[in-house]
Amino acid sequence: MRRIVAAGLLFALVVWTSCAFAETTIYYQAEGMQEKKIAITVDDCIYASGLNSILDMAQEYGMSITFFPNGQNMRDNPEVFQRMVAEGHEIANHCQNHRNLLRKTDEVIARQLHQMEITTQEVLGFPYKITMMRPPFGNGAYRTSPSYIAEQIGKAGYEYIIMWSIDSTREKTVLSRVEPGSILLFHSDKQDVACLREVLPLLVEQGYEFVTVSELLGIPGCAPVPEEEWANYPLGSTTTYVTWGETTKLHLGTDPKQTVITTLSKGTEIEVLRMENDWAHVLYEGKVYYCAAGALRKK
Numbered sequence: 001m002r003r004i005v006a007a008g009l010l011f012a013l014v015v016w017t018s019c020a021f022a023e024t025t026i027y028y029q030a031e032g033m034q035e036k037k038i039a040i041t042v043d044d045c046i047y048a049s050g051l052n053s054i055l056d057m058a059q060e061y062g063m064s065i066t067f068f069p070n071g072q073n074m075r076d077n078p079e080v081f082q083r084m085v086a087e088g089h090e091i092a093n094h095c096q097n098h099r100n101l102l103r104k105t106d107e108v109i110a111r112q113l114h115q116m117e118i119t120t121q122e123v124l125g126f127p128y129k130i131t132m133m134r135p136p137f138g139n140g141a142y143r144t145s146p147s148y149i150a151e152q153i154g155k156a157g158y159e160y161i162i163m164w165s166i167d168s169t170r171e172k173t174v175l176s177r178v179e180p181g182s183i184l185l186f187h188s189d190k191q192d193v194a195c196l197r198e199v200l201p202l203l204v205e206q207g208y209e210f211v212t213v214s215e216l217l218g219i220p221g222c223a224p225v226p227e228e229e230w231a232n233y234p235l236g237s238t239t240t241y242v243t244w245g246e247t248t249k250l251h252l253g254t255d256p257k258q259t260v261i262t263t264l265s266k267g268t269e270i271e272v273l274r275m276e277n278d279w280a281h282v283l284y285e286g287k288v289y290y291c292a293a294g295a296l297r298k299k
């Protein structure tokens with residue numbers, strides 16, 4: 001596809017890096033931070049009124065927030081998610097349906113992540129790059145040993161799993177535990193909004209600054225895709241391609257060693273959602289998969 005300029009070493013490097021799947025790092029907070037910076041995160045994002053209240057507070061206190069919505073909660077209230085992005089907050093991945101990823105197949109895990117990405121693009125009305133995820137219920141990201149889930153999350157393209165260091169809607173608990181680098185977990189429920197209303201001015205008084213998770217951790221953030229790259233992210237529609245390789249394998253993610261869902265023979269028509277580097281996000285029997293972009297030609 002876009003390999004015209006790639007040659008020799010550069011070509012080898014591009015192919016190598018795009019084939020390697022992401023090694024995931026699990027963060028609970030920014031360790032050893034000196035500056036008084038913390039990150040407020042809001043999960044699930046069910047209630048538009050609660051989210052709007054939180055966004056109002058963010059304006060008042062000059063905060064940037066990282067939201068982890070479920071895709072299924074985004075379609076009902078697109079305006080509030082558009083507002084988040086317009087006001088400089090981050091939207092990260094918390095799966096499409098809040099499925100507990102424990103004991104799920106690699107296919108289910110990948111689909112939960114990819115469908116949430118597609119929903120985000122549809123709801124915002126433009127392509128949006130998501131770099132971080134938080135597993136529903138926090139299940140599967142363990143401090144001690146990298147889990148099967150964390151490995152599958154990496155294979156689905158996510159390098160950063162974001163947990164939290166404080167999960168409380170009690171003002172006292174939040175204030176006694178907070179320290180530079182803390183990641184605080186909230187939801188859009190009434191009690192969470194009430195707790196934020198109480199606790200934010202006190203944290204400001206203590207000299208805390210509220211930044212997004214990616215800024216806190218110094219990792220790539222979630223953000224709209226630059227307009228010059230939009231052509232690679234066809235919106236709300238697909239483009240028909242035809243396989244031209246003798247056989248084209250559909251994978252769950254951008255790792256050639258990953259489970260092969262099916263092998264298509266030469267000349268098969270396939271709907272492409274978007275092209276990203278060397279990989280095509282394709283729709284096959286209503287589900288999202290990946291295949292090597294080089295194996296496809298536009299119809």
Ligand SMILES: [Zn+2]
Pocket residue numbers: 043044094098136137
């Ligand atoms: Zn959740």
